[in-house]
Amino acid sequence: xxxxxxxxxxxxxxxxxxxxxxxxxxxxxxxxxxxxxxxxxxxxxxxxxxxxxxxxxxxxxxxxxxxxxxxxxxxxxxxxxxxxxxxxxxxxxxxxxxxxxxxxxxxxxxxxxxxxxxxxxxxxxxxxxxxxxxxxxxxxxxxxxxxxxxxxxxxxxxxxxxxxxxxxxxxxxxxxxxxxxxxxxxxxxxxxxxxxxxxxxxxxxxxxxxxxxxxxxxxxxxxxxxxxxxxxxxxxxxxxxxxxxxxxxxxxxxxxxxxxxxxxxxxxxxxxxxxxxxxxxxxxxxxxxxxxxxxxxxxxxxxxxxxxxxxxxxxxxxxxxxxxxxxxxxxxxxxxxxxxxxxxxxxxxxxxxxxxxxxxxxxxxxxxxxxxxxxxxxxxxxxxxxxxxxxxxxxxxxxxxxxxxxxxxxxxxxxxxxxxxxxxxxxxxxxxxxxxxxxxxxxxxxxxxxxxxxxxxxxxxxxxxxxxxxxxxxxxxxxxxxxxxxxxxxxxxxxxxxxxxxxxxxxxxxxxxxxxxxxxxxxxxxxxxxxxxxxxxxxxxxxxxxxxxxxxxxxxxxxxxxxxxxxxxxxxxxxxxxxxxxxxxxxxxxxxxxxxxxxxx
Ligand SMILES: Nc1ncnc2c1ncn2[C@@H]1O[C@H](COP(=O)(O)OP(=O)(O)OP(=O)(O)O)[C@@H](O)[C@H]1O
Numbered sequence: 192x193x194x195x196x197x198x199x200x201x202x203x204x205x206x207x208x209x210x211x212x213x214x215x216x217x218x219x220x221x222x223x224x225x226x227x228x229x230x231x232x233x234x235x236x237x238x239x240x241x242x243x244x245x246x247x248x249x250x251x252x253x254x255x256x257x258x259x260x261x262x263x264x265x266x267x268x269x270x271x272x273x274x275x276x277x278x279x280x281x282x283x284x285x286x287x288x289x290x291x292x293x294x295x296x297x298x299x300x301x302x303x304x305x306x307x308x309x310x311x312x313x314x315x316x317x318x319x320x321x322x323x324x325x326x327x328x329x330x331x332x333x334x335x336x337x338x339x340x341x342x343x344x345x346x347x348x349x350x351x352x353x354x355x356x357x358x359x360x361x362x363x364x365x366x367x368x369x370x371x372x373x374x375x376x377x378x379x380x381x382x383x384x385x386x387x388x389x390x391x392x393x394x395x396x397x398x399x400x401x402x403x404x405x406x407x408x409x410x411x412x413x414x415x416x417x418x419x420x421x422x423x424x425x426x427x428x429x430x431x432x433x434x435x436x437x438x439x440x441x442x443x444x445x446x447x448x449x450x451x452x453x454x455x456x457x458x459x460x461x462x463x464x465x466x467x468x469x470x471x472x473x474x475x476x477x478x479x480x481x482x483x484x485x486x487x488x489x490x491x492x493x494x495x496x497x498x499x500x501x502x503x504x505x506x507x508x509x510x511x512x513x514x515x516x517x518x519x520x521x522x523x524x525x526x527x528x529x530x531x532x533x534x535x536x537x538x539x540x541x542x543x544x545x546x547x548x549x550x551x552x553x554x555x556x557x558x559x560x561x562x563x564x565x566x567x568x569x570x571x572x573x574x575x576x577x578x579x580x581x582x583x584x585x586x587x588x589x590x591x592x593x594x595x596x597x598x599x600x601x602x603x604x605x606x607x608x609x610x611x612x613x614x615x616x617x618x619x620x621x622x623x624x625x626x627x628x629x630x631x632x633x634x635x636x637x638x639x640x641x642x643x644x645x646x647x648x649x650x651x652x653x654x655x656x657x658x659x660x661x662x663x664x665x666x667x668x669x670x671x672x673x674x675x676x677x678x679x680x681x682x683x684x685x686x687x688x689x690x691x692x693x694x695x696x697x698x699x700x701x702x703x704x705x706x707x708x709x710x711x712x713x714x715x716x717x718x719x720x721x722x723x724x725x726x727x728x729x730x731x732x733x734x735x736x737x738x739x740x741x742x743x744x745x746x747x748x749x750x751x752x753x754x755x756x757x758x759x760x761x762x763x764x765x766x767x768x769x770x771x772x773x774x775x776x777x778x779x780x781x782x783x784x785x786x787x788x789x790x791x792x
Contacts, residue, residue: 211461211465211466212465221279221455221458227275239266248262248444250443256268261444270425274429282342282407284343285343289403290353292350293352297355297360298361298384302384312358315350318347318348319352323345326348336420353396353399357392371608372608372675397463404459412427412428414428416428416429417432431448514545515583515584516541516686518562521539521581522537522539522578525573534742536562538579539558541747546716547712548720548721549737550723551720551722552738553739559690559722562739565579569606584685602682607675607690615671615674617662617664620660621674622658622659625646625677625678626643629682643659646677646681669700669703672693676692680717685717690722692704693705708732721733729750730750730754735747738765746759
């Protein structure tokens with residue numbers, strides 16, 4: 192579905208939602224009153240102050256006075272309409288200030304974490320602990336009853352609520368795999384925040400904005416009611432105060448401004464709830480949203496030391512020309528140094544030769560993914576890279592400054608993750624997710640769209656245009672994996688890191704995906720690092736193999752040597768534990784050609 196179609200669907204959902212619709216209608220009424228107040232201010236600025244002392248406290252329906260007059264003979268309806276303007280402007284000021292502080296603060300603190308987050312959170316907690324009314328009264332006593340000053344202060348007091356909401360939402364999605372995928376595809380932080388993060392927080396934000404509008408109106412009216420408002424401005428609070436003084440003479444004077452305020456507040460609350468529901472309904476089913484695996488330890492990113500930090504040894508020889516990737520002595524540590532430290536990758540050395548496929552095998556938890564993440568500079572927050580080199584195409588990227596390192600890795604290496612669905616942002620069509628990285632690298636939208644369709648075709652997708660219009664929840668797992676591979680190769684990387692790309696798929700689709708990878712190696716000359724625990728896949732697709740266990744590489748050999756003459760005891764155990772001997776039988780024969788004729792073909 193296109194963005195335009197999605198928008199139409201959202202509008203339809205709002206119109207069909209009774210709560211949203213009544214909110215919209217009430218808000219239209221308030222806006223009509225607002226614009227009427229603006230017009231009255233131009234054409235008859237004195238109309239709200241015209242007193243007719245011979246006609247005080249006239250009841251509603253009196254000639255010329257639909258809602259009657261007040262105790263000075265002024266027309267209640269005109270005053271009510273004029274008061275709408277000041278009340279709405281006050282609410283807008285408070286809201287604007289709260290959003291201007293809260294949204295960027297929450298985005299930055301939630302996305303970057305660490306010290307920024309701690310400092311911002313501390314300030315927010317401090318402001319939240321202050322009693323708002325007392326602070327507002329103190330400000331009024333110090334700076335007078337200026338509406339702008341009072342509402343700006345109220346906005347500052349409300350900002351922490353926005354900050355907390357945005358920060359919590361950003362933290363919840365910061366470690367989603369589709370955010371990692373966006374990083375890998377080369378999108379800069381500000382684009383990821385604008386495109387993926389803001390999109391995810393819009394629902395709760397709409398609700399908060401409407402709630403806060405209601406609160407701002409209530410507070411402003413309350414302050415005016417108790418006499419702390421700007422006495423030169425007509426407001427609903429001021430009218431309520433006058434009505435309260437004349438309660439026993441004309442109780443209708445309390446009714447009309449009270450009703451106006453209640454309707455305005457209700458308009459915002461109904462609209463907020465309705466729009467939130469409509470947004471949820473017009474998006475894909477909740478079950479398909481963010482169902483992805485969240486990497487363990489995604490809570491606080493303290494102490495993250497990425498590639499490029501200290502520890503590079505000088506004077507080390509560069510890898511040979513055909514070694515497109517050379518990882519040497521890589522150690523990834525979780526926890527602070529000392530007893531808490533845990534090395535999940537210990538002194539790992541791996542070599543990928545140009546145009547070949549290296550299978551990284553090992554039992555679950557052996558450190559395969561962490562090694563791949565270390566190479567991609569994608570380690571999660573709590574992980575630290577404490578030693579090692581990572582050579583990509585003749586450059587040790589650990590020695591590069593962060594930005595240059597990121598650029599070099601993204602230019603050379605693409606990543607295909609294990610769980611296709613959780614690596615696609617549920618809020619965007621597949622087409623837009625494929626096109627964006629190419630656009631980011633300077634391609635026109637038209638060219639990027641054509642290339643995306645072409646790549647999907649090459650991935651064996653029969654109707655690329657339809658798939659591009661679809662949202663992730665509308666395609667199967669196998670299709671999503673093809674989409675991710677198409678996305679990964681769209682910017683023409685030289686190296687592909689595929690982390691168990693077939694694990695979540697059924698056998699037929701697995702075979703097709705493996706064929707695609709084989710085609711990328713054989714036809715496009717791509718170098719592939721294939722993380723897998725499946726020796727059948729290794730036998731079928733890989734040229735070299737590295738066996739990992741407990742964070743260490745135990746054996747690094749050609750596939751032929753590995754199957755024919757496994758050197759390490761653990762390799763022999765692994766081979767012996769394969770349930771169906773047929774899987775690995777062909778490579779055991781000392782016949783290199785037979786290796787590619789395994790059961791997958
Ligand atoms: N955030 C984390 N905090 C602490 N330890 C972690 C964290 N993430 C991973 N680990 C540990 O790192 C080790 C290696 O994990 P890794 O994901 O690399 O394993 P793997 O070989 O890819 O396994 P699998 O095949 O199950 O994906 C495991 O012992 C795991 O528990």
